[in-house]
Amino acid sequence: MAGIGFTLQRALKSGRLSSFVSVAFSGIMIVAGPWLLSMIGLNLVNRFSLFLEVERRALFQGIVIYSFAFSLSLYGGLHFIFTRMLADALYEKKNEEAGALLTLFLLISLLLSVLLATLPVNSIQNGGIKYPFMFKASAVLFFITINCIWFLMIGISLLKKFLHILLAFFAGQFVAISGFFLLGKSYGLGGVMLGFTSGYVLIFLLLGFFVSQSYPVKIELYLIKKFLHYFSRYIPLFLTGIFYNLGIWSDNMVYWFFKGSQIEGTFIKIFQPYDVVIYIAMLTMIPGLVYFVVFSETNVFIYLQKFLNSLGRNSCLKIQEKKYHLVRILKKELIEQAHFQGVFTFIFLVLSPWMFDLLLGRLTSLLVLRISLVGVFFNLLLLALVTYLFYFEMYLFSFYACFSFFTINFLLSILTAISNLIPYGLSYLIGALLGCVAAGFFLFTRTKRFDRRILSG
Secondary structure, eight states: OHHHHHHHHHHHHTOOHHHHHHHHHHHHHHHHHHHHHHHHHHHHHHHHOTTSOHHHHHHHHHHHHHHHHHHHHHHHHHHHHHHHHHHHHHHTTOHHHHHHHHHHHHHHHHHHHHHHHHHHHHTSOOTTOSSHHHHHHHHHHHHHHHHHHHHHHHGGGGTOOHHHHHHHHHHHHHHHHHHHHHHHHHHHHHHHHHHHHHHHHHHHHHHHHHHHHHSOOOOOTHHHHHHHHHHHHTHHHHHHHHHHHHHHHHHHHHHHHHHOEEOTTSSOEEOHHHHHHHHHHHHTTHHHHHHIIIIIHHHHHHHHHHHHHHTTTSOHHHHHHHHHHHHHHHHHHHHHHHHHHHHHHHHHHHHHHHHIIIIITTSSOHHHHHHHHHHHHHHHHHHHHHHHHHHTTOHHHHHHHHHHHHHHHHHHHHHHHHHSOSOTTHHHHHHHHHHHHHHHHHHHHHGGGHHHHHHHO
8 A cells, every 4th residue: 555655645745735635535535435435325324214114224224234244354365365466466567467466356256245145135035125136136236346346446556546536436426325315215225225336336337447447457367376376375364354354343243143133034133232333433444544544654664665675785783773763663653643543533532422413313322432433543553553564574473463353352242242241342442452462562573583584584
């Protein structure tokens, strides 16, 4: 993502207000475009879709939340493997291979999505659903599309056409909202699902078109063998992606199993006292993610590159100086990242009563919202620490940190569900906090010997 950061930083240096707005919105869409669209859709359903029965609204909400939860949990490892392969191809200036890699992973995503979504969605009983085939086909298409969009967003570093990205997301948002109401009023739940999904399909088509303009879409069979090689070589990286996302969603899944209300005729369970609140709380991570992409990660990359360039060229003393300077920059950027997100977390905590009344409609307690907001703060720091571990190729330690996050959240959420004594969201907060402690320990103890690891390799 540092390549995107450099481009956005150059846009900021122009000093124009239009550049600032473009950078801000581009950063937001890059890190959270699909999230924002889904949040808009969920909020519209809860507040304005009076033409739908309450049970039908809950089913739509469940489809959207389950799609994102299982999309990220099941595909998180593939996202990281794809990023690793794409980074290597771009570094080696194999631009055609980069485009072919994106095509390969889109096809893998398409195939897996069809296999994973068709059977569960088809098991939903048709009773009470107008146009059930339209609903089920749209639900499967929604899952397929968001999985493909994630890979496109990873590959967006190929583009550097941020205005195009903005236009794609705004066009998709307009179509999703319009289709939601227009088709929903005529075709009920089937129309709601189709209209909402159509916005995502448009985003996918536009982003895919922009990529294909610069990098030819083609299939190279030798890349399948290369993918298998990378997969076997970077298993800890793959597991990091799986357990980081499972760490985020494991408490939701536990509450669904133990406390959730099953929607009649479906496999879907929802637990409104927590589902919507954590979804909203996760959106407060967006300012910190944008700051991370534009500033923190990019600055660390610069000093890491200086350190790497000193190896084999400078004296041992100079190498040590650059290494310790890199460690100081790491600490500085993490502190500034924490300060930046901390300010927004504090603002959201102050505004939490207003957010509670406006967005949650008394679905949960104010305490749960506040705990979740603090949990998101530590989740962002964990993501930053894990990313820096990636830069030093400490994939095994990033896996340990994310596995700790998942395990603690999973076990404590079971205790929460059984005992009814622990507030919802506290397991997520504690898991993210202790994951940060583990990742920080690994990062700052291992970077002291980083030069020896490189030279011995």
